[in-house]
Amino acid sequence: MSFTLIGKHEKDSRNCRDGYVTAMEELMAADPSVMHVDCDLYNCINTAKLAKEFPNQTINAGIAEANAMGVAAGLTATGKKVWMHSFGCFSSRRAFDQAFMSAAYAKLGVKVLGSDPGVCAAYNGGTHMPFEDCALYLSVPDSIVIDPTDFAMVNNITKKLTAVEGRLSYMRMIRKGVIKVYGDDSDFEIGKGITLKESADDVATVIASGIMVDEALKAYEALEAEGIKVRVIDMFTWKPIDEDLIVKSAKETGAIVTAENHNCTCGLGSAVARVLSEKCPTPVEMVGVHDQFGWRSVLPAGSLQADRRGDHCQRQEGNCKKVSFVMHTEPSLSCAGAAFFLQRRRNMQKVYRILLLVLLGTFALGGTAFAASEYVEQLTPDSADYAEVSTLTNRVLDAMSGMCADVTAADIDWSRAYKVYADESDVYSSYKEQQMTYDEIKQHMEYYVWVLPVQVKNAYFHVTISQGMPLTEDESVLAVLTEEQKEQIREETGKWIPVVTEQLDEDKTAEQIDRQIADAVGKENIHRVFVMGGSPKLRSAVAVVETIHRDIQIVVLEEPRLTGVQSSEGARTAKQPLQSGQAYAMEDMADRMSEYTVDTTDERTGTGAASGAGHTASMWIILGAAGIGIGCWAWKHARCK
Numbered sequence: 001m002s003f004t005l006i007g008k009h010e011k012d013s014r015n016c017r018d019g020y021v022t023a024m025e026e027l028m029a030a031d032p033s034v035m036h037v038d039c040d041l042y043n044c045i046n047t048a049k050l051a052k053e054f055p056n057q058t059i060n061a062g063i064a065e066a067n068a069m070g071v072a073a074g075l076t077a078t079g080k081k082v083w084m085h086s087f088g089c090f091s092s093r094r095a096f097d098q099a100f101m102s103a104a105y106a107k108l109g110v111k112v113l114g115s116d117p118g119v120c121a122a123y124n125g126g127t128h129m130p131f132e133d134c135a136l137y138l139s140v141p142d143s144i145v146i147d148p149t150d151f152a153m154v155n156n157i158t159k160k161l162t163a164v165e166g167r168l169s170y171m172r173m174i175r176k177g178v179i180k181v182y183g184d185d186s187d188f189e190i191g192k193g194i195t196l197k198e199s200a201d202d203v204a205t206v207i208a209s210g211i212m213v214d215e216a217l218k219a220y221e222a223l224e225a226e227g228i229k230v231r232v233i234d235m236f237t238w239k240p241i242d243e244d245l246i247v248k249s250a251k252e253t254g255a256i257v258t259a260e261n262h263n264c265t266c267g268l269g270s271a272v273a274r275v276l277s278e279k280c281p282t283p284v285e286m287v288g289v290h291d292q293f294g295w296r297s298v299l300p301a302g303s304l305q306a307d308r309r310g311d312h313c314q315r316q317e318g319n320c321k322k323v324s325f326v327m328h329t330e331p332s333l334s335c336a337g338a339a340f341f342l343q344r345r346r347n348m349q350k351v352y353r354i355l356l357l358v359l360l361g362t363f364a365l366g367g368t369a370f371a372a373s374e375y376v377e378q379l380t381p382d383s384a385d386y387a388e389v390s391t392l393t394n395r396v397l398d399a400m401s402g403m404c405a406d407v408t409a410a411d412i413d414w415s416r417a418y419k420v421y422a423d424e425s426d427v428y429s430s431y432k433e434q435q436m437t438y439d440e441i442k443q444h445m446e447y448y449v450w451v452l453p454v455q456v457k458n459a460y461f462h463v464t465i466s467q468g469m470p471l472t473e474d475e476s477v478l479a480v481l482t483e484e485q486k487e488q489i490r491e492e493t494g495k496w497i498p499v500v501t502e503q504l505d506e507d508k509t510a511e512q513i514d515r516q517i518a519d520a521v522g523k524e525n526i527h528r529v530f531v532m533g534g535s536p537k538l539r540s541a542v543a544v545v546e547t548i549h550r551d552i553q554i555v556v557l558e559e560p561r562l563t564g565v566q567s568s569e570g571a572r573t574a575k576q577p578l579q580s581g582q583a584y585a586m587e588d589m590a591d592r593m594s595e596y597t598v599d600t601t602d603e604r605t606g607t608g609a610a611s612g613a614g615h616t617a618s619m620w621i622i623l624g625a626a627g628i629g630i631g632c633w634a635w636k637h638a639r640c641k
Contacts, residue, residue: 001192004183007217011484012151012180016173017045019154020113024083027162028054033079034162037072039065039086043401045115045175047085060405065090069098069110076108081162087121088114088172092133104140104168111161112137117147117172118261118289120211129294130172135266137170138239144169144190145239147209147260147268152182153236160190172210179214181234193242195249197232205231205249208259209238209268212287216259238271246275250282257285264288373510375517375529376543379417379450389450389465389496390414396452396463399498407456417452417465418510421445423535428593431586438546442530449533450496453509460507464500468492513557517543520555520583524548531557537593538562538578545583552586 027034028050037059042048051058059075061068065086072084085091091114103110114133121128137145144167148154154173161169188194193207197220208216213234220232231253235242250256256276260268269286276282379386393412400407427444430436436444450465471489472478478486517529528546539562543555560578578584578592 001187001189001194003186003188003194005196006180006183007196008180009214009218010180011482012178014151015046015176016148016151016154016178017115017175019151020158020173021046021049023155023158023162024050025053027081027159028057031081032057034081035059035075035083037061037068037075037082037084039063039068039090040405041086041115041402042405043407044087044405045085045113048405065095066098069095069112070102072110072112073098073102073106073108076103076110077106081109081111083111083113083158083162085113085115087128088117088130088133089121089128090114092130092136092170096136099137099168100140104143107166109165109167109169111164111169111171114170114172115175117174117210119294120174120261121294126294131261131263131289131292131294132266133172134170134238134262134268137168138266138271140168142167143239144237146171146190146237147262148173148236149210149213149234150178150181152180152184152186153188155184156186156188157190157236160188164190174211178211181213181217188236191237191240191242193245194234194236195231195245196234197230199229199231201229202231202253203229204255204257205233205253206257206259207233207235207246207249207268207272209234209236210261212259212261235268235272238268241271241275243275243279246272247280250276250280255283255285257287259287262288263291265291373418373514375514375526376510376531377419378510379414379419385450385496386414389417392465392496392498396454396498399463399501400454400461403461403501403503404456404459407454411454411456412452413454414452416509417450418513418531419448420451420531420533420541422447422449422533426535426537426593427532428535428537428590432590432594438528438544438550438552441544441552445530445532453507455507460504462500462502462504462508463498464502465496466499468495468497513543516557516581517545517555520581521545521547521553534561535593540578553583554586554589555583556580 024034024036024047028036035057036047036050038045038047039061040063042051042060047058051060059071061071068084068086069091072082075082084095086095091112095112099110099112102108114130116124116128117130117133119129121130134145134147137143144161144164146157146161146169148157148171154171157171161171196213196217206216206219213232213236216232220230223230231249233245233249235246246256256272258264258269258272262268264270264286267288269284269288273284273286276284379389383389393409393414396412397407397409421442422445424446425444427436427441430444431441447467452463452465454461454463468489470493471486481489513531517526525547526545527548527550530544532542532544534540534542538560540560541557543557545553545555547553556578557580559580562578584592
């Protein structure tokens with residue numbers, strides 16, 4: 001084993017998934033028995049390249065992970081060397097019985113790849129954050145479990161695991177955004193830990209794996225600046241674990257801290273503790289998830305779990321406590337406490353604010369139509385934005401790839417994109433104060449987005465295209481952004497970029513909106529129309545219609561969602577209910593909206609809802625822009641139904 005430590009805490013220009021793909025390309029070219037079985041996620045880990053180059057060595061089993069595992073085991077029984085991939089939550093929990101019985105018990109060496117483990121899947125919610133995937137495979141007799149660190153290690157270990165026969169193997173992997181720790185010339189040995197930092201004066205040992213290795217190196221540097229020496233070990237192989245190295249480090253340093261993107265009670269921390277309890281009893285502090293499900297936000301101060309975490313940290317003594325504090329970065333964090341995790345969580349909250357705005361521009365109408373719209377403004381070669389927006393096909397494909405592996409450039413028809421305006425300051429209140437004309441109302445809409453409908457077979461999607469907003473001046477946001485992320489936001493300021501991809505139950509087009517407006521107002525009465533994404537009080541898509549009589553009608557295009565006025569039970573109620581597909585005079589809408597006050601909590605996100613000028617849609621855009629660069633692509637983790 002040999003390695004080159006980079007240790008600059010810089011993001012690799014390559015993704016971990018590419019480390020796997022490049023290794024498989026080499027292996028497949030040299031050995032026709034090497035195969036890859038995927039679960040409709042070709043584009044998520046770039047294995048579409050393998051399917052194109054080696055069609056006879058790749059299989060798409062669809063969204064059927066248990067079946068895919070059985071297929072992989074069957075192929076292995078015929079002498080093939082098979083990798084099976086899905087998201088970590090599915091390649092472990094959903095397919096575990098087949099992995100245990102069909103592969104491991106039968107002594108078939110299936111290699112299982114689980115992508116987006118732990119907090120790496122935070123944007124997809126708690127159900128998609130596997131903190132127990134390694135635990136399941138650790139429980140399988142004679143299995144191999146690996147949590148690799150970066151591109152170089154994924155590439156190297158993929159080749160070595162492929163050669164292993166008769167043993168079920170599980171390797172988890174972050175797909176994108178990995179920090180470069182090792183040089184490409186590094187060579188790793190399965191079952192052997194890597195000592196990255198070591199001295200005769202070490203007073204504790206930090207044993208980490210995966211995304212936590214770089215965080216451990218940061219902790220090392222912070223402690224060194226204070227004159228405290230610690231040892232850092234990359235324990236990328238959880239099973240078989242390097243017992244000799246653990247015992248040696250425990251004897252020489254006297255204290256152990258483990259750091260993992262996993263549940264400590266059944267992960268790396270427990271594996272290390274088992275070794276120490278048997279061979280060298282040593283104080284152990286575990287950094288990671290502590291017996292909890294995935295959660296998308298930081299625990300509130302004063303909560304039971306937050307208090308427990310605070311008390312736990314206060315009880316720590318000596319150097320173990322010091323190392324633990326540096327690694328946690330914030331005591332109230334419910335999951336892995338590294339800066340990586342904290343950064344993702346905070347940015348996600350900002351992203352959700354912009355999602356609230358752009359999602360208002362999507363609609364739920366039935367049918368399919370491809371003719372030009374009569375009323376709703378669509379993207380045409382004459383549009384001012386056409387030259388820039390129409391060049392985004394590749395970015396749209398990338399944004400959609402995780403949701404639908406079958407999407408191609410042929411599915412993108414920019415003539416179907418239509419404009420949706422954003423009401424940033426409550427046009428209804430403004431109208432009630434001042435009887436505005438149609439043109440004045442439209443001028444009231446400072447921002448707009450382009451909504452692109454895409455149909456792939458029988459699946460329907462909306463991709464929202466928005467202009468990148470300037471970097472926020474909010475210090476709390478700036479503090480968790482890297483310089484690279486800040487630069488990305490600056491580069492995309494003012495440029496059109498895909499920000500949201502949404503899968504729909506039915507197709508939604510500008511032509512269908514036209515028909516809905518015509519049914520509500522009467523085609524013969526329509527003069528001019530524009531679509532508005534909603535106001536701080538009415539969070540529903542509506543059409544603003546100027547009739548031939550020059551009066552203004554508001555057509556509610558989707559199920560009305562009102563902000564404000566609650567019943568005694570706390571549920572939102574309307575004194576005068578609105579109906580989807582109905583037209584209302586602007587005066588009537590202004591009167592109705594004046595009855596609603598604004599709540600302090602948005603029930604869909606748990607964040608503060610709009611309340612006055614400081615929390616308008618424009619503010620959400622500005623704050624959300626800070627998270628666009630790292631957050632909007634997280635929606636790629638969903639898949640076609």
